[in-house]
Amino acid sequence: MSTRVVVAKVGLDGHDRGAKVVARLLRDDGHEVIYTGLRQQPALVVAAAEQEDADVIGLSILSGAHQVLTEAVLSELRTRGLAEDVDVVVGGTVPPHDVQPLLDAGAAAVFGIGSTLDDIRTWFQERSR
Numbered sequence: 001m002s003t004r005v006v007v008a009k010v011g012l013d014g015h016d017r018g019a020k021v022v023a024r025l026l027r028d029d030g031h032e033v034i035y036t037g038l039r040q041q042p043a044l045v046v047a048a049a050e051q052e053d054a055d056v057i058g059l060s061i062l063s064g065a066h067q068v069l070t071e072a073v074l075s076e077l078r079t080r081g082l083a084e085d086v087d088v089v090v091g092g093t094v095p096p097h098d099v100q101p102l103l104d105a106g107a108a109a110v111f112g113i114g115s116t117l118d119d120i121r122t123w124f125q126e127r128s129r
Contacts, residue, residue: 003128007058008036008045010069013092019060022091025117026058031124042072049077049086056108056127061092067101074106087127091115 007023009016016038023033034052036045049057057077061069070090077083087108094102094112102110109123 002030002032003056003124004032004034004052004054005056005058006034006036006045006049006052006054007060008040008048009038009060010040010042010045010073011061011063011065012039013061013063013065014038015062016060018062018092019058021117022058022060022120025121026124029121029124042069043076045073046076046080046082046086050080050082054086056087056089056124058089058091061090061094064093066090066092066094066098067105070102070107071105089123091120 005026007019009019023035027033036048045057059070073088077086089109090102090107091111094110099110099112111120
């Protein structure tokens, strides 16, 4: 089963190589991927996910603002009544001690420092079952 994924770079982070690599991996695995580009606002990312009827929002954050930006996206999903329908996955330079707080806030998965492309692939495969 194909998953519709919006991949987004939220905040002022200007480096998107990792986001593009993940987008390509997911496309190659048969998922539909919409890449929103650099420096997106949380509300605009959620609006794109709503418009595209996405199953997952993949946030790529390298700036260190992962907690604040993830919570803003999750809040916007709740405001729009989409929190039960759209999973939020966070990737980037997330230190190990920040993983659990992100999960507690509502992220479905966190792929931080030390995560591999196989970790991401496995999560999407298990989600699609």
